[in-house]
Amino acid sequence: MHRSRLVVAVVATAALSLLAVACGGDSESGGGSGSGSGGTELTGSIFATGSSTVEPITALAGESFNGENPGVDITVEGPGTGDGFKKFCAGEADIANASRKIKDEEAGLCQAAGVEYVELAIASDALTVVTNVDNTAVTCLKLEDLYGLVGPESDNVAKWSDASQFGATTQLPDAELKIFAPGQESGTYDSFVELALSKITEERVGEDPPKETRTYGGLADDNEIVRGIQSSPTSFGWVGFAFAEQAEVREIEVDGGEGCVAPSAETVADGSYPLSRTLYIYVNKAKAAASPALQAFVTYYLDNDEQFVSDAGYVPLPTEQLEASKATWAAVVSGGAPAETTTTAAG
């Protein structure tokens, strides 16, 4: 009695798993037949990943492109510049959005996987140094002051005025310094280190500093930074231009050696604002060569770039840089100049 029941149970289990396998097989063959499609209209799929800062611009471009080419499936996600490059270099994505240039080790990943790419500058952004609206004592900071406040030597700087110990030359208030700034995983952190700190760090500490900035509790996204800045009257931090413009914070002018400059579309465009950075998209060349839809999308993106960028609240690229991107892309599409196309003439 007991044994026969066991036999039945085993048979039933086997039958169930057979059924499961059969279903699996079915669905796979279904996938094969479903993917074939023809027609003169553009079809295919485009997958863009990378920076959450650039995400809205690419999303706007995709939305607009999809309106004219409904046969193209476009997916845009924004896990961050670093994560984006990982996926991009593994060949999972067609486009990587980036709020900074690709790093050497990331480029190495791409090379190891045989992924060739082209870098296209698409927008400008100003790293905006911000403080609380009530903090009227500070209106302009030199790069030396920024270094004194958050540079790698400044771990013990507890008050704004202490920054003078590490090279700050502006008379800063004798008030508590509360830092609300991006964490190290953020492209906004990397850009700030590069634009504001790295040169002075090299002069003061040497080529290989033990760390890039002082230690502080890094925040995950710009909205958190904005809330932190608003919460304390003597706060200090930096965010992307779009975040600073749309929040109630006080923007501090930055002096890169040629006088105080406030961040704005004009000062970013003419290059006078010292902390302006370029936003990029990276396109997988092999995928572009194989996909007319991807080619058409990137061309469309660059042709209407200024509109998407300003709709997303960012600063359009200076005309000559955008033209350089277009020229680089045109060369890729026509299959020319493969050696030159991995870099562009971006400021």
Place this chain on the structure above:
Amino acid sequence: MSTVLTPPDEAIDAEVARAVETGRTLDARGLAFQGALLLALLAALAVLVWLLYSVVDGAIPVFQDRSVGDFLSGKLSGSPSRFGVSQGIRGSIGILVFVGIIAFPLGVAAAVYLEEYATDNLFSRTVNVLVRNLAGVPAVVYGLLGLFVFKGLLGDLTGGSSLMSAGLTMAILVLPVVVITAAEAIRAVPQPLREAGYGLGATQWEVIRTQVLPYAAPGILTGTVLSFARALGEAAPLLIIGTATGLLTSSGGSVLDQLQGNYTALPMLVYVATKRPAEEWLSLASASALVLLVVLLVANSAAILARNHFEKRRS
């Protein structure tokens, strides 16, 4: 809950009995205890009301400029004035369907086996301990499982970062909860019910089908409600598997293409909107959270209705 087989005891008036025994009529400590309990209840309620208020209050600006229907039918977008939740609702419901089709039958079947067929030996005890521990494993860990197994190993079948990967991961995430609650419901079925069945000549399968499962159905459905709620609200596994957050356009295709295609889900929309600049996006986050709550409420009420239906049939 009282069962059909044991009649309720005669009610005893506690106050009269105590007065007779101790000669005191006022139970001060008892009243204080009761008051403390009431305070605890009110505190819990206040937090809930405050949460609901802040979500609704945050969402109001969205509905001042656009209609509810416009927001519900809108899609992922780079522009706050076009952003909407239709794709999130679709993705979340898709995930629930996976949970319903996979976790529910598998979980109930496993529970029936554990409670009705398995003898008390090292194997069944080990399985019980494992299932209980799995139910407490954080969602991120299941996200890793989804990343390695469904997106990695079975990537050709699931399509990578797809609705199928997310649905399968969520189904596995909630499976232990379903097993535990179903097993507890089955354990609560009175033994005489089974014995009566056997006495009438029914086989074990017949007893389970006609007596045990119908009796345990309300309890099993409670477990389903809990698991649906969890699958609907979890964002961590989706973050790891990856979802569309900026834009998602689809030209359709077969059901399988769509299952293997990119997707997004309601909790991810909330997360995405909180990371974008400007107050507009923060209100969109609140509005998406509100939609998530409503979908959750609808799913839960459906399960509660089903439970009541089975409870009525039982009595």
